[in-house]
Amino acid sequence: MPDWGSHLSEMRRRAPLVHNITNYVAMNVMANVLLAAGASPAMLHAVEEAAEFTPLAAALTINIGTPSAPWVEGMQASARAAREAGIPWVLDPVAVGATAFRRAAVARLLDHAPAAIRGNASEILALAGMAARGKGADSADPVAAAEDAARALAQRTGAVVAVTGPVDFVTDGPRGWRVANGHPTMPRVTALGCSLTGLVGAFLAGAVDRAQATVAALAYFGLAGERAGAVAAGPGSFQVALLDALAAITPEDLAAGARVEPA
Ligand SMILES: Nc1ncnc2c1ncn2[C@@H]1O[C@H](COP(=O)(O)OP(=O)(O)OP(=O)(O)O)[C@@H](O)[C@H]1O
Ligand SMILES: Cc1ncsc1CCO
Numbered sequence: 001m002p003d004w005g006s007h008l009s010e011m012r013r014r015a016p017l018v019h020n021i022t023n024y025v026a027m028n029v030m031a032n033v034l035l036a037a038g039a040s041p042a043m044l045h046a047v048e049e050a051a052e053f054t055p056l057a058a059a060l061t062i063n064i065g066t067p068s069a070p071w072v073e074g075m076q077a078s079a080r081a082a083r084e085a086g087i088p089w090v091l092d093p094v095a096v097g098a099t100a101f102r103r104a105a106v107a108r109l110l111d112h113a114p115a116a117i118r119g120n121a122s123e124i125l126a127l128a129g130m131a132a133r134g135k136g137a138d139s140a141d142p143v144a145a146a147e148d149a150a151r152a153l154a155q156r157t158g159a160v161v162a163v164t165g166p167v168d169f170v171t172d173g174p175r176g177w178r179v180a181n182g183h184p185t186m187p188r189v190t191a192l193g194c195s196l197t198g199l200v201g202a203f204l205a206g207a208v209d210r211a212q213a214t215v216a217a218l219a220y221f222g223l224a225g226e227r228a229g230a231v232a233a234g235p236g237s238f239q240v241a242l243l244d245a246l247a248a249i250t251p252e253d254l255a256a257g258a259r260v261e262p263a
């Protein structure tokens with residue numbers, strides 16, 4: 001098995017600037033998650049500046065959680081800039097199955113070759129064109145039901161695809177892993193998936209093996225969730241404890257605590 005902890009030490013050594021175009025709900029949570037982990041977040045989306053800013057960053061993430069037409073143009077411009085500059089970018093297709101507007105926005109974004117796509121099982125099923133039961137931004141499908149969809153999506157797009165839930169699944173097409181780290185309180189706090197998308201961006205910055213870097217980001221976030229769950233009284237204190245755990249976890253902790261199996 002790879003040394004998952006080395007991906008965390010590499011990320012912290014680089015302390016990458018990550019440009020995030022995310023939703024209103026996630027902005028603050030996601031920025032704090034990235035800072036606690038050791039990266040530098042910047043949240044901006046205006047079409048007037050997004051594409052100018054993206055090449056200054058080491059990674060870009062795009063989340064369609066609360067879209068509007070001008071935001072989607074900013075997303076397009078940044079995704080194009082990232083592809084042209086060779087900067088890895090991550091797509092978070094929030095509730096993509098819910099509306100035609102979201103489906104159209106994501107279809108255009110996929111032209112710009114995301115390095116990774118991270119979503120819950122319902123979102124990955126919908127994106128792969130398969131039947132999905134998502135409830136808005138929440139998943140209503142088991143991760144196992146989205147594994148074939150994830151592999152097909154990875155083959156079709158060339159992206160690493162990560163499906164999150166109680167046990168996460170990551171694939172680049174031929175290879176696959178299951179990541180068992182996490183805590184049941186995580187889906188009861190909003191925007192943790194969105195925040196994890198930011199961490200995947202941070203881990204992809206400069207990564208040689210993008211699929212393994214994605215696995216490491218998921219194991220790290222899940223391990224932080226386990227530590228937070230051990231001390232929190234409920235979803236409120238969990239959020240605070242999660243930030244503390246992200247900052248406290250060392251590469252050695254991650255190497256020892258990652259529960260990853262090939263799939
Ligand atoms: N039941 C669970 N048990 C353990 N960990 C979980 C569970 N559900 C989700 N997680 C973890 O929570 C994190 C966020 O994943 P989730 O699938 O909830 O994202 P999401 O649905 O996109 O969230 P959001 O849209 O609210 O940001 C991941 O690290 C995942 O492993
Ligand atoms: C709750 C919610 N609604 C739109 S985006 C978002 C954050 C979780 O995806």
Ligand SMILES: [Mg+2]
Nearest residue numbers: 094120193194
């Ligand atoms: Mg989500």
